Amino acid sequence: xxxxxxxxxxxxxxxxxxxxxxxxxxHVLAFRDINPQTPTHVLVVxxxxxxxxxDFSQKxxxxxxxxxxxxxxxxxxxxxxxxxxxxxxxxxxxxxHQEVPHFHLHLFGGKDLGRMIKPAxx
Numbered sequence: 001x002x003x004x005x006x007x008x009x010x011x012x013x014x015x016x017x018x019x020x021x022x023x024x025x026x027h028v029l030a031f032r033d034i035n036p037q038t039p040t041h042v043l044v045v046x047x048x049x050x051x052x053x054x055d056f057s058q059k060x061x062x063x064x065x066x067x068x069x070x071x072x073x074x075x076x077x078x079x080x081x082x083x084x085x086x087x088x089x090x091x092x093x094x095x096x097h098q099e100v101p102h103f104h105l106h107l108f109g110g111k112d113l114g115r116m117i118k119p120a121x122x
Contacts, residue, residue: 003049009102013047023075027067029109030075039110040079040086044072050103052092072105081109087116 011017012029019031021054022042025028033041048051050056058063086109091098 003051003055004101005049007100007102009043009100009104010049013045018043023071023077025067025071027064028071030071033106037106038108038113040081040108042075042079042107044068044075044105044107046103051101052098052103053089053090054092056079056103060106072107076107076109079107084109087113 008017010026012019012031019029020034020108021029023030023044027047028044029047030044033043046056046060046064048056048060048064050060056068060068072088076082079086086107089106089108091106110119
């Protein structure tokens, strides 16, 4: 899949669409999800044009990867989620229901999140 410069996250990064920003540096933008699934639901988005985790992990420069990982940890800590816990989720492709073709993490917290997935049927 090729990168679509008109995807909503690219437009947010360029400032064409507003967001409720919680963090920004040279490589990362993080903002609250407009349809939160938990009390804390932040999207952590690299500013580079990466479609998926595979794309990001293969093409991002080491400083982009480090900034992204550090930003996610900092955001979780600053939201007070270290002690009670939180979940990080990245969807990749149609089977995972990736809705925006720009790599991003969902940072969920603020309540008991339960099991991550249901046990597989045998």
